[in-house]
Amino acid sequence: MSRRPRDSTRLIRAGHPRGPLARTVGPPIQKGSTVLVNAAAALYDERRPTYGRGGLATQHALMSALVELEGASAVRLFPSGLAAMTGAMLAVLEAGDEVLVTDAVYKPTRRFCNRALRRFGIAVRYYPPRTKPNDLMAMASPATRLIVLESPGSLTFEMQDAPAIAELARARGILTLMDNTWAAGLFFKPLERGIDLSVQALTKYVGGHSDVFMGSAAARDDRLAEALDHAIWDFGWAVSPEDAYQMLRGLRTLPTRMARHEASGLAVAAWLAGRSQVAQVLHPALPGAPDHEVWRRDFTGAAGLFGVVLKPCHTRAVHAFLDGLRLFGLGFSWGGFESLALDCDPQFGVRVQRPRFAGPVVRLNVGLEDPDDLIADLERSLKFLSDES
Ligand SMILES: Cc1ncc(COP(=O)(O)O)c(C=O)c1O
Incomplete structure (x- = not known):
């Protein structure tokens, strides 16, 4: 009679799935470094x-x-x-x-x-x-x-x-x-x-x-x-x-989220383009913005990430504006559901040709919040910019 393997052996051989997995909407999370072959x-x-x-x-x-x-x-x-x-x-x-x-x-x-x-x-x-x-x-x-x-x-x-x-x-x-x-x-x-x-x-x-x-x-x-x-x-x-x-x-959900990023980003960009504190909006999908024609020819939509050139002002004023935002987090990433902002000028020094703009550049990642709330947040905080200029 064959000997029954001890616990340490049986525990290593036990607990493996038998037969095909039930079908789910997503794929199985299959973990493994070792792949077993049949022969x-x-x-x-x-x-x-x-x-x-x-x-x-x-x-x-x-x-x-x-x-x-x-x-x-x-x-x-x-x-x-x-x-x-x-x-x-x-x-x-x-x-x-x-x-x-x-x-x-x-x-x-x-x-x-x-x-x-x-x-x-x-x-x-x-x-x-x-x-x-x-x-x-x-x-x-x-x-x-x-x-x-x-x-x-x-x-x-x-x-x-x-x-x-x-x-x-x-x-x-x-x-x-x-x-x-x-x-x-x-x-x-x-x-x-x-x-x-x-x-x-x-x-x-x-x-x-x-x-x-x-x-x-x-x-x-x-x-x-x-x-x-x-x-x-x-x-x-x-x-x-x-x-x-x-x-x-x-x-x-990428296409659904992107449609919202696009619509909200354009709404916020268009609003910003009309503000007295803003010199230029760098959003390729905004009519009249730099390179809009190339975007229109080649692209079928737009992300929620764009730049805003402020009228000339002190870095202190840019920081006051960014620090005053409540719905935009301050951070380097983008593409997430949450809105983010950062000042770009400290990154321009690495370029062979430093980009020339009328004033400091701020980048916004427009997330999935309600665009009217984001605009209200920006409107409130732009006042800090004027206070510090
Ligand atoms: C344009 C662009 N490419 C690549 C990356 C790098 O992505 P990851 O952070 O996953 O390395 C970033 C990140 O910010 C990016 O903005």
């Missing part, structure tokens, strides 16, 4: 998952939903939006290459370019975000391998002619990569417009609740998808199934 012959079968780092059911569900959103050959996940930007760059660049980067790029992406890329022998040059596509191509050298776009720039909101840049770059054999976080993968489709790699900080609008980090890189073709795969395997990036589940949950 020794399958251990080295590369057609099947043999290890959990590349993602299991939950991450695959999110990736396939993002393929749908981006119209991509494949989408890969990264532990943050910044990691998606840096990972996509590392996937396609090698020593001796040069990359042209918009001067409006998100500051930590710039830091990566300046510190990490240069250390690995990759040259980096910055171009003014409104450089005409032909002039940008004239800047390219035989070593130029990649052009990085961010449109609109997430602090100063310059729009780029992404389709024209993509077309000209392709003709020269240069790849294009766009940080498309502002459009949330919804209002602009980079891959459909010729861009090779579309990156999003899912942390922002897709997550939508300011509590999870993740980024995605969408590849236009299988060759680029393979390059992303190699980078992911070689560098060892992984995202947790819990976080992937949260992102997938966010995706379900």
Whole structure:
């Protein structure tokens, strides 16, 4: 008679699900580093998952939903939006290459370019975000391998002619990569417009609740998808199934939330444009705002993130205005349900060409609160600005 295994053995073998799982609306949160195979012959079968780092059911569900959103050959996940930007760059660049980067790029992406890329022998040059596509191509050298776009720039909101840049770059054999976080993968489709790699900080609008980090890189073709795969395997990036589940949950309501962000953002922007304390509103979807025509031609909607140029005033006055806000939190992120504000000028010093505005720039993330309440909050606080000027 066979011996009954002891508790320590039985507890390790017990408690595994039997048979298929009940169907739920969302995918299962499948956790696992080890993947069990059915037979020794399958251990080295590369057609099947043999290890959990590349993602299991939950991450695959999110990736396939993002393929749908981006119209991509494949989408890969990264532990943050910044990691998606840096990972996509590392996937396609090698020593001796040069990359042209918009001067409006998100500051930590710039830091990566300046510190990490240069250390690995990759040259980096910055171009003014409104450089005409032909002039940008004239800047390219035989070593130029990649052009990085961010449109609109997430602090100063310059729009780029992404389709024209993509077309000209392709003709020269240069790849294009766009940080498309502002459009949330919804209002602009980079891959459909010729861009090779579309990156999003899912942390922002897709997550939508300011509590999870993740980024995605969408590849236009299988060759680029393979390059992303190699980078992911070689560098060892992984995202947790819990976080992937949260992102997938966010995706379900993304279009509904974005419609509200867009409408409220435009209402607040239009109101601000009429205030005596405001010199200019930097919101590409606002008629008359800088680059509105490019936005109207290429985009189908707008995020709730935009800039406000105040009439010239002391930093003390800007702080009094920001500190007086009750419904806008002070913070660096955006894309969440809550409204946020920050002053932008301290970040302009890193640029090759410091942007010139009539006065200090404040950035607002218009959340899902009632826009009339937000306007009332701004109206009250703008008075502190006048008091301190
Ligand atoms: C335009 C843009 N891209 C990328 C990121 C990076 O996202 P994460 O915070 O998930 O690294 C941010 C974050 O603020 C951003 O504003």
